[in-house]
Amino acid sequence: MTDTTSARDDVSRNIYIVMAAGLAGSANIRSLDSVLPQISGEMGVSLGQAAYLGAGYALAYGLCQLPFGMLGDRMNRLFLVKVLTCLSVALLIVTAFAPNYPALLGLRILAGAASSAIIPLSISYIGDNVPFERRQMVLAMNMTAITTGMVLGQAFGGIVADVTGWRGIPIFIALLYLPAVVGFWGQKRSGGARCGETQPIAPWHRPWADRENAILARRAGRSVCRGRADHGDDRILRDHADAAF
Template identity: 30%
Template sequence: MDIRLIGLALGTFAIGIEGFVVASLLPQIAGDTGVTLVQAGYLVVTYAFAYAIGAPIVAAITGSLDRRSILAGSALVFVAGSLLAAISPNYILLMAARLLIAVVAGLYAATAQATAVAISEPHHRGRAISAIVAGTTLAVAFGAPLGAFISGLAGWRGTYLFIALVGMLASLIVWWVLPAGLRADRLSLKQRLAVIRHPGLLPALLTMLLYMTGAFAVYTYIAAIALDGVGLGRELLPVILLAFGVGAALGNFLGGQLADRFGATRTVVLSSVLSTLTLAAVSWIMALPQDIAGPVLIAHMVLWGVIAWMFAPAQASRILSIAPESAPLALSLNYSALYLGVAIGSMIGGVVIAEFGLQQLGWIGAIFPVLGLAVMRLARTTRPRDLSLA
């Protein structure tokens, strides 16, 4: 594999660790900063909103600059945000640190994907994009469990120091392996958003948003589910994340294979149906006796990871088939829809816990993939060319 792609993927690996490990850190953060678990969950909500809204704006502002400078610079700011989080004396400053991290993480991810396409041969575009996504997949599979393990030894602040170290390494490698002078045409935010008018794209983005809303209404509070819902010990949180991560790695591969063989849309439908069942099963597991609920949850996390991550490559293929001539912009909007779903799901999960209790999370989360299927069904007759079914 091109070493430049590996360097770019290291940055998405660091970003992925920060984005996915935080769910396991929320109980520690809540206890350390003197806030409730639901209030700690707002760290996920605000991060996701900042990522979804701030990243396209910053990308439009910096669009004509040298990509090596953007990537190395955004990675350095990510490091600064992680260090600020590690030393934050209170919840407000931690929130500010995560907002900073979110904006530059979104800028890095979008620029890395576009750069990977730019430095690769046209017939290797899909492979280049998958290499960047692989950084996130590895973060879910191994980085987040490692971060959770570190938090058990050195607290959540130690995890952020580890994230800063990985981000610094990524910044140095990106600066070293990428050539200077890679630039793209500068596009305004209005021009970037104009791609939404492409037939079929808006319903596809809404499907992504709804899918992620359901998933993160539950996943954001996975530590509380493991500790309070099924009675596992804190030392098993890394195992929970590792089980999900192993499933995610398998699901990412399986989703790509199924999309190529049976069509991206069919794979998205299958993943949405199965996601409905796996989310509902989380509530069922919490109702089991605790002596069996814990082992069942760990096993379930593998299955959940497979199903959840089957969706991502198939959804990206759908986006590419809908707007192939605007691939980087369309994929960037897909990321925004993803993180808006994360934000809305985290908010809904917090409300469910506060008003109805932890055990209802899975039932409520399962509603949203069904809504996504309904959107796909309603939009089907308005899409004159659904190449993803081919």
């Protein structure tokens, strides 16, 4: 009972962490759109060239989702979210000190690649670990966090730029990542489940498993009865029992 409660607490804490990461990741998507004229003037490029910052970010964001998704299927999803979150924070801090336009463009492309899989992997983690009867509610909370991040990135990005210039926006987005970073760091310090470890899904995480087994058992029972009646072959009983359980 204690192990089950501990596993439930770990998953609940991890869900809030990936929600925080998703909020910051969505805020980063359009964060520089409102300050392209400032960037254009400071970097000495046309407004059209400055717009490549958004295009480069979006292109990397879209292209890198597939390979990161495949990687997430082969390793611990939570660990991958942690790595991408820390990488995003590092890139944002460096972006604030970009010396010229080519460096800024390259950093935005890397930032798009780094944050591309945070939201998809958080959704996958919720789907894998939240019971079916609560999953829709948790996914709705996650989508609310993502939408809130989009609003914060655009609305508060302009306000921050008016006070500190456009270079304050990456720092502001990095601060939005701070709760997720602290949460990931706290996992290791608390002695709970480490996000780099691959863990089997506890039975309470998969309430649908009992229903699946029950359906398989009923099907196997019907097939066995039919097979024994038709052929009298005990091998069918073994085969269907193995398939059911």
